[in-house]
Amino acid sequence: MYQVEAHTPQELRSLGDAALIDAIAVSARAAAAVEAHHLAAIAELTRRNRDRVDQGRITEGAELLRCVGLNLIHDLTLYPGSDKSDQRENTR
Structure with a gap:
């Protein structure tokens, strides 16, 4: 449904400033x-x-x-703005 050219961390390191800014914009639009x-x-x-x-x-x-x-409320309350996958396992 959504196709985005995702760069690996190694590829991002090799991009110039303009290309890196473009990569950020593309991924932000895809995420939105x-x-x-x-x-x-x-x-x-x-x-x-x-x-x-x-x-x-x-x-x-x-x-x-x-x-x-309820799960969303739980996650947003305990782990705002973080990757919850590891933390959730530790709380159950």
């Missing part, structure tokens, strides 16, 4: 596009579950969304 897609998917799941709850049909999707939200 992926995050927008992620948020759109969450919004769609939320909309579907809200419609189902309004119709009196609570679904597994609603429970899944609740769990995802």
